Amino acid sequence: MPSLQSPGFTPLVLSRRDFDAVLFDLDGVVTRTAEVHAAAWKRLFDAYLEAHARRTGEPFQPFTAEDYQRYVDGRPRFDGIRCFLKSRGLTLSEGALEDGPEAETVQGLGKRKNGYFLETLEQRGVTVFAHAVELLERLRAAGFRTAVVSASRNCVAVLRAAGLEHLFDARVDGVEAGKLGLPGKPAPDTFLEAGRRLGVPPERAVVLEDAQAGVQAGRRGHFGYVIGVRRAGPVGALVEAGADVEVTDLSTVQVEEGRP
Numbered sequence: 001m002p003s004l005q006s007p008g009f010t011p012l013v014l015s016r017r018d019f020d021a022v023l024f025d026l027d028g029v030v031t032r033t034a035e036v037h038a039a040a041w042k043r044l045f046d047a048y049l050e051a052h053a054r055r056t057g058e059p060f061q062p063f064t065a066e067d068y069q070r071y072v073d074g075r076p077r078f079d080g081i082r083c084f085l086k087s088r089g090l091t092l093s094e095g096a097l098e099d100g101p102e103a104e105t106v107q108g109l110g111k112r113k114n115g116y117f118l119e120t121l122e123q124r125g126v127t128v129f130a131h132a133v134e135l136l137e138r139l140r141a142a143g144f145r146t147a148v149v150s151a152s153r154n155c156v157a158v159l160r161a162a163g164l165e166h167l168f169d170a171r172v173d174g175v176e177a178g179k180l181g182l183p184g185k186p187a188p189d190t191f192l193e194a195g196r197r198l199g200v201p202p203e204r205a206v207v208l209e210d211a212q213a214g215v216q217a218g219r220r221g222h223f224g225y226v227i228g229v230r231r232a233g234p235v236g237a238l239v240e241a242g243a244d245v246e247v248t249d250l251s252t253v254q255v256e257e258g259r260p
């Protein structure tokens with residue numbers, strides 16, 4: 001039964017009796033980079049929407065936190081652009097791969113946003129959620145296999161900057177998905193690929209996600225357990241999107257060696 005975790009309820013226990021692997025989203029679950037992405041998207045879309053309002057005479061309606069959570073968070077870069085513009089009844093030509101950041105195309109907007117993201121990352125560096133790193137260490141000590149599954153093409157750079165590469169047995173990110181032609185979240189394919197690489201079937205794997213699209217991917221992939229990690233957004237939104245449980249503090253997740 002889906003539930004919201006709160007004091008007084010039975011603690012959430014991940015046991016080796018039930019599961020062999022845990023698949024972690026990166027931005028917003030392990031590293032504090034979801035807010036860097038969100039700020040870069042806001043900078044991009046607010047400028048775009050303001051210019052659109054000036055051109056058409058329609059009122060300017062800014063890009064909101066809810067827009068980010070519903071249409072952009074967790075999805076591959078260009079899917080996020082298309083999905084958000086569609087939600088506002090806007091379309092933009094796809095453009096070409098070589099379009100520069102100034103181009104008014106999906107490709108151009110994607111490059112512009114990536115420039116904003118990298119600029120902030122360069123200034124601030126990458127910080128982590130200490131409880132997520134501790135959970136990864138506890139899981140690995142108990143014999144779980146671990147993977148990182150991220151839509152981001154910046155996944156390796158973020159992992160390296162945070163010094164976290166050694167905590168994962170497999171990585172399926174935006175670059176890998178592009179090479180393999182895998183659709184991104186909310187499709188389950190990147191999580192399923194991570195399970196395959198670990199040699200673990202979906203029912204023996206747990207998904208940890210902070211994004212609605214990511215939770216949906218976990219549900220659609222029929223994974224053994226889907227944990228929604230609520231960092232922002234309304235209480236219950238991740239359970240509504242398909243998580244088995246919603247937690248805010250990963251230090252409350254218990255790990256048991258059990259017997260596989």
Ligand SMILES: O=P(O)(O)OC[C@H]1O[C@@H](O)[C@H](O)[C@@H](O)[C@@H]1O
Binds near residue numbers: 037072
């Ligand atoms: O633009 P990138 O680095 O490839 O990232 C794509 C997406 O990666 C996801 O992990 C983030 O939740 C999104 O905000 C981001 O847009």
